[in-house]
Structures are given as structure tokens and as C-alpha cells.
Amino acid sequence: MSEILCVYYSRTGNTKKAMEEIAQALDAELLELKDEVKREGLLGWLRCGMDAVSRSVPPLVPAKQQRPLSDYRLVLIGTPVWAGRCSSVVRAFLKESGTDLRHVGYVLTRSSGAKHGEVYRQMDGYVLYPHLFGVSLQSGSAGCHFWQEQFVKTVQDWLAEGSNTKEKTDAGKAERD
Ligand SMILES: Cc1cc2nc3c(=O)[nH]c(=O)nc-3n(C[C@H](O)[C@H](O)[C@H](O)COP(=O)(O)O)c2cc1C
Numbered sequence: 001m002s003e004i005l006c007v008y009y010s011r012t013g014n015t016k017k018a019m020e021e022i023a024q025a026l027d028a029e030l031l032e033l034k035d036e037v038k039r040e041g042l043l044g045w046l047r048c049g050m051d052a053v054s055r056s057v058p059p060l061v062p063a064k065q066q067r068p069l070s071d072y073r074l075v076l077i078g079t080p081v082w083a084g085r086c087s088s089v090v091r092a093f094l095k096e097s098g099t100d101l102r103h104v105g106y107v108l109t110r111s112s113g114a115k116h117g118e119v120y121r122q123m124d125g126y127v128l129y130p131h132l133f134g135v136s137l138q139s140g141s142a143g144c145h146f147w148q149e150q151f152v153k154t155v156q157d158w159l160a161e162g163s164n165t166k167e168k169t170d171a172g173k174a175e176r177d
Helices: 014-026 041-054 088-100 118-124 144-161 164-170
Strands: 004-008 029-032 074-082 104-110 133-138
Touching: 004 014, 014 029, 014 074, 014 104, 014 144, 041 074, 041 088, 074 088, 074 118, 074 144, 104 118, 104 144, 133 144
Parallel strands: 004 029, 004 074, 074 104, 104 133
Antiparallel strands: none
């Protein structure tokens, strides 16, 4: 059983692909979040935008990870950026379970050139300790794979260090995107 959980929501597959690759590189457990809202097509797109702006949270389809969330040493959370915010589905997960998480890292995917660093801060509002790691991937861009690999390497270094003291000291300072 892995000590790392990669949990994500993906509407059109970009975040799914990134999280699958990251989970494989880290030998982590992978968990996809889903809701029951119709998010396909133009109407679905509009719904996503409205949900993100209004910060509404849909009920999640129950998904079960292998161990209690508080038992994972690190939880990496992947979300598309919606209107400068995290997706409502990930917001629902954070609202429901954010305070159960010991250490978190964020993987954002986006289409624009803006990194949307504000999304990290919004997500930090739901967890006990600020994120240790963050990466913002512009889907399909030339540098996307490079930044994803850098992110994996940073997490691997942190895991190899293995000191709880250092983990707490570095919290909030180790954002690398
Ligand atoms: C409603 C909506 C709003 C979006 N807003 C932004 C945005 O503010 N900035 C941005 O760079 N991309 C934005 N995007 C693009 C997605 O973040 C991007 O395509 C992402 O990689 C999609 O991930 P997915 O394929 O996992 O769903 C938006 C997409 C949707 C559906």
C-alpha cells in the first residue's frame, strides 16, 4: 500500500493524464473524483464556470481510497483551473476532507499562459497546513513535461529526506512551479 495518494478531477482528460503519469512515477495510489453534474458540451462548460465563480460544491460520487486520508504521508491533488479557481469537484473534496490531510501538494492544469498561483492559496484555505508542492501545467505547451518532471523530482527528494521536522519547517516555502 502506498503512502502517497494522487487524487484528481478531470473533465476533458488533461489533469487525468498528468496525474496518471505522476502517480506512476511516484508509485502512488490514484483516485479519480466524480460528481453527477452534466459537464459536457457548451452548457456543461458554462455550468463549470458558474459553479467555480459561485464556489458551489456538488455532492461527490463516493470514491474509496485504500486507507484513511489522514494515514497518507502526502496527498497530491490535481485539478483543472476553472475561471481562476479550482474545479468545484476538487473544492467539494477539500471542503469535505481537507482537514484530514497531513501534507498536500497541488497539480493545476490550465490552457492559458497565466500560472494562476492564486488557486494554490484558495485551496490552502481548506487544509490545516499550506501546500508543500505546487505545479501549474499549461496543457500541451512545450514546457509542460519538463515542469511535470521537475515536480516529481522535487517530491521524490522530499520523500527521500524523510524527516518530519524538516517537513514542518519547510511547509509553505517549498512551492515550486
Ligand atoms: C469553465 C472553465 C473555465 C476555465 N478557466 C480557465 C482559466 O481561468 N484559465 C486557464 O488557463 N484555463 C481555464 N480553463 C481551461 C482548463 O483549465 C484546461 O483546459 C484544463 O487543462 C482542463 O483540464 P481537464 O482536461 O482535466 O478537465 C477553463 C476550463 C473550463 C471548462
